[in-house]
Amino acid sequence: MTAPVPGDPRPxxxxxxxxxxxxxxAAxxxxxxxxxxxxxxxVAAFERVHTALGAALTAGS
Incomplete structure (x- = not known):
């Protein structure tokens, strides 16, 4: 078994x-x-939704 390396870019x-x-x-x-x-x-509302969608989709990958 290997120990995790600080800064290891694992998703x-x-x-x-x-x-x-x-x-x-919700978004x-x-x-x-x-x-x-x-x-x-x-524009600000669309940017918030875009950010929320991006975060949700990234978290699901």
Whole structure:
């Protein structure tokens, strides 16, 4: 058995598909509120959703 090396770039364990799916659904649900917000806030909202989707999909790989 080998000891882990500090800074070893091993990927974290993948999360269960159900957890990833829940995170994706939560991110997409956040888009529903965009229609009720001023247009000036849309870009920031889309960026938050994009970040959340990226994190969820990365965690599931």
């Amino acid at each position: 974290p364990a993948a999360r269960p598909l159900e957890a990833v799916r829940a995170d994706v659904e 997409l649900t956040a888009l529903d509120a965009v229609a009720d917000r001023p247009a000036a806030e849309h």
